[in-house]
Amino acid sequence: MSMTEHQSLTQVDQSARPSNFVNHERLNARLSEMAKIGATPGGGVNRAALTPEDAKAQLQLARWATDLGLFVTRDAIGNLFLRLEGTQPELLPVLSGSHIDSQPTGGKFDGIYGVIAALEAVQAIVESGCAVSRSVEVVAWVNEEGSRFAPSMMGSGVYAVLRSLDAALHLVDAEGVSVKAALQQLEPLFTSIPMRPMGLPIYRYIEAHIEQGPVLEKDGLEIGVVTGIQGKHTYKVTVTGEAAHAGTAPHKTRKDALLAAAGMVTALATELCDAQDITRFTVGRLNVYPNAPSVVPQEVVFSVDLRHPDRELLEQLSALVPEVCNRMAAPCSAHVERLYTAAPIEFDQRLQQNIEAAARDLGMTYRFMLSAAGHDAGPIQSKYPAGMIFVPSVSGITHNEAELTHPRDLTNGTQVLANVLWSLSME
Amino acid sequence: MSMTEHQSLTQVDQSARPSNFVNHERLNARLSEMAKIGATPGGGVNRAALTPEDAKAQLQLARWATDLGLFVTRDAIGNLFLRLEGTQPELLPVLSGSHIDSQPTGGKFDGIYGVIAALEAVQAIVESGCAVSRSVEVVAWVNEEGSRFAPSMMGSGVYAVLRSLDAALHLVDAEGVSVKAALQQLEPLFTSIPMRPMGLPIYRYIEAHIEQGPVLEKDGLEIGVVTGIQGKHTYKVTVTGEAAHAGTAPHKTRKDALLAAAGMVTALATELCDAQDITRFTVGRLNVYPNAPSVVPQEVVFSVDLRHPDRELLEQLSALVPEVCNRMAAPCSAHVERLYTAAPIEFDQRLQQNIEAAARDLGMTYRFMLSAAGHDAGPIQSKYPAGMIFVPSVSGITHNEAELTHPRDLTNGTQVLANVLWSLSME
Structure with missing residues (x-):
């Protein structure tokens, strides 16, 4: 972002900035209203x-x-759009939002926050009296979520x-109901x-979302400027050995999976x-067969979850998974299956700067950070410039009723979002 | 065994030896008859x-x-005794047998073979016309088995x-029925x-049993002269870490169980x-919590099964279990609980020699070997001289309907057993 652009945002009358019209009570009341729909005990x-x-x-x-x-308006897959018409409606619009659906025991903020924040930001723009050139x-x-119809991020x-x-439209849920039928x-x-x-083509996309991690809270910061979404590869590793009696089988003849x-x-x-502690490697699931104390394990199946923000490094690290498993397998054998591949996503640089500038102008503390989880902004970034704003999650708890x-x-x-949307709408 | 003793066995009229009167058809017919009682599909x-x-x-x-x-006769715990009266009934008797009970999906030979073999050996002694001094x-x-009322080896x-x-008498099964009530x-x-x-005090105890391991079959031998039962210690190890998100939690802060x-x-x-491959160490069961691919494991519980024939070495090795677990625990913590302790048992040396001599005299191939599993001869050896005779198990399969x-x-x-019992009854 050039100085000129930065100044265009800060030179407006400070009192008229849309952020000043973000209504704290209305935002939280709407979130509470939404939380009643599908509320769990x-x-x-x-x-x-x-x-x-x-x-x-x-x-x-x-x-x-x-x-x-x-x-x-709606589209054929069920995405919902709420349009504030700009003074130049022929220009590509600025989009902002997130999702309404949740995990089966989800929290009150994941997704819905980004939708309600975008509505509040638009309402703040309207109430500020600031005209917008581009539609928002x-x-x-x-x-x-993809919890009913897998995979996730369907609409975006x-x-x-x-x-x-x-x-x-032909995806089906566990009961065999298709998206089309639903x-x-x-x-x-x-x-x-x-x-x-x-x-329909868009100009820019900005998504506000709860962090779903502990970083902002730990650092005592208010805003996360999301630089991208780390890539993720998952594997299923099956180690095949041979069952044997724990008391009788000599070790030299064992194939202990x-x-x-x-x-x-x-x-x-x-x-x-890596030395910078950027790579995320986890074996979260491991099952032993027959899993009896006196039987040498015949088979072990375990998961590998590998994430990294750099596409090339992720590929290099990922190639080590079958290599290391096969190298360490003897006297057993290993079968390594790639289950899932999501390349890293890097959000638009200028939008990151826009978000940073808006946070700074509002005197908020912030940091640049990666998103560990996938978001709708990921698919959108593949076609249009996109960006994300994170707010802190208490204890990083998410996909959980205790999410806060x-x-x-x-x-x-929402204040940062309002000012960013307004400034983008004027470009 | 001295040469004199050895000769006393071989100097009897070869045709009159009890082994010659062991009835192959009757032995197997009785085992078949027993296999009908509680037969599984x-x-x-x-x-x-x-x-x-x-x-x-x-x-x-x-x-x-x-x-x-x-x-x-029977005794108060339900042991059953079948007595062939000797010519000197005031002498302590020679005992032989094993058990009748089985695992829920047990085989047709584990235990019952030793009982039917002892009956056949006594019948062979009777039919050989050889008088016995001591009662048998x-x-x-x-x-x-201990599968209904734990622990095992109750009667012996x-x-x-x-x-x-x-x-x-106060042990109870899973339904709350006590041994006394049963x-x-x-x-x-x-x-x-x-x-x-x-x-009642006894002179000697000899138990015939299937090997329940692959050693005799692998070595192509007919008889195992059992030298003892290896000791066994078992542990439950609980590793406590901290659940975390696989995508967000930095490795330096993780406590991955x-x-x-x-x-x-x-x-x-x-x-x-050990270099001689005598120690038996097995982790057969390992459970991960919450066992989800994208969650850093919070807790792992695993079993340790450790066996060794030497009491002192077993104790030394066993002491390493908590030591190693605690040493390797960081940044998690380990709780190591001893579940079971069975000291190694060494059978009476002279009885081992008696069994060896009987096998050799019959021209059978044999080896000295340890028992990996516990047997009634173990408890008996703690009070009286005891010995065991093993016969080969096909593929070492046991505690399994396919046991053969x-x-x-x-x-x-049974032939070896008959001659050993007869010779002991004459001492």
Whole structure:
């Protein structure tokens, strides 16, 4: 970001900045209202994609938007858009939002915060009296979690043409219900909302989200400027040995699958690391068969979760997984299967600077940081410049009914978002 | 064994030796008859201690013994005795037998072979016309397996005063039924069998048993002269770390319980071994919590099974278990709990020589060998001189419906047993 651009943001009348019109009570009241939809006894939410709860939340959002004078539309995969028309509607719009769906025992902030924050930011822009050149659209991407219809980030993935609409419509849930059938069943609820074409081009995309990690809280910071999403490869390693009697079988003839697996885990941990502690290597699941105290293990199956922000380094480290497992397998054998590949994503540099400048102008503390988890901004970044704003998660707890972000932090993130959206809308 | 003793065995008329009267067909027919009692669809037996099946097998044994003119008695814990009266009944008797009970999906030979072989050996002595000075008693020890009433070797343990009769009577099964109640329920079936005092002193005890391991088959040998039973210590190791997100938690702050456990398993395997491959160290069970691919393991619980024939070395090796686990625990913590302690048992030297001489005289191939598993001869050896004869197990399979010993091998063991019992009865 050049000095000129920075100054264009700071030179406006400070009192008229949209951030001043972010309404702390309204933001938190809307989040509380949303938390009632699919509320769980444990204080979280269960709002799976394309269920009546998901639709109910979309319709609530549409009502708030309509009251504010926004134009509400949907697309064929179920993404919902709330448009503040700019003075130059022919320009590509600025988008901001996140998702409404949750994990089965999800928290009250994951996803929905980014949607409500975007609505609040747009409302703050409206109430500030600042005109916008580009239209600003709030978006609620459908099925980010992937907990009902796998894989995740379905709505944003189809929007960014990372996957075909047709393939997405044919995904089925555990009961065999397709996305298409689920959409059709909810259709009567949405008759008053006009459809729009899939994947209309956009200018920029900004997503506010809770961090879902402990970094901001630990560092005592208010805002995370997200630089990207680290890449992730996962593996399933099967170690095959031979069952034998713990009392009789001599060690020189044993094929102990657990002993081989222990060697692999240790060697992988030693080799898949770096001095800067950037590489993330985890064996989180390990199962032994037959798992009896007096039987030499016949088979061990374990997971490998490997993450790194650098695409090339991730590939290099990932190639070590089968290499190390095979090297450490004797006298057993190892079968290494890649389950999942997500390349690292780097968010638009200038948007990172925009977010940093907005936080600094508001006197907030911030840091640049990677996202460990995937977000809708990932697929969007593959086609358009995108950026993300993180707010602190208490104890980093997420995908959990105990998920919490303090109201003050929710408002901080929304203030940064409001100013960034406004400044982008003027470009 | 001195040459004189050896010659006393070989100098008898070869044609009159009891081994010549061991009836191959009768031995195998009786084993087949016993296999029908508690037979499982998979070709094995399920004959838990003090069940109607166990009693039915005892009563069948008592009928065969009565037909042969043996005197049948029981004791207060349910051990059954079949006595061939010697010409000098005031001398301590020679005992031989094993157990009738089985694992839930047990084989047709484990235990019952030693009982039927002892009956056949006594019958061969009777039919050979060789008089016996000492009485010879066949014994069926109750509840060797311990699968219904834990712990195992109950009847022989009480007999040898390793545990109190009262404590044994108060053991309960999974349904809460006590040994005492189970005995009382079966009592009406045994009204015709007189009771005898607990733990009458004996002269020698010899037990024939299937090897339950692969050694004799691998070496192509017919008879195992058992030198002792290796000692066994078992542990439960709990490694406590801290759950964390696989994507966000830096490695330097992690407390990965699986990584620590893998280090312990590897270090234990390295330190609990010896050049002669005598030490038996096994981690057969290992459970990870929460066992999710994207969660750094919070806790790992694993078993340690350690066996060695030398008491002092076993103690030394065993002391390394908590030492190594604690040394390898950081940054987690380890809790190491000893679950089971069985000291090594060394069988009577002269009885080993008696068995060796009998096998050699019969032209059978044999070797001295340790037993990896516990047997009733163990408790008995703690009070009286005891010995064991092993016959080969096909592929070493045991505690399994597929358990098999070839009929020829069953007969070989019985022939050795018959000659050893006869020679002891003349001492």
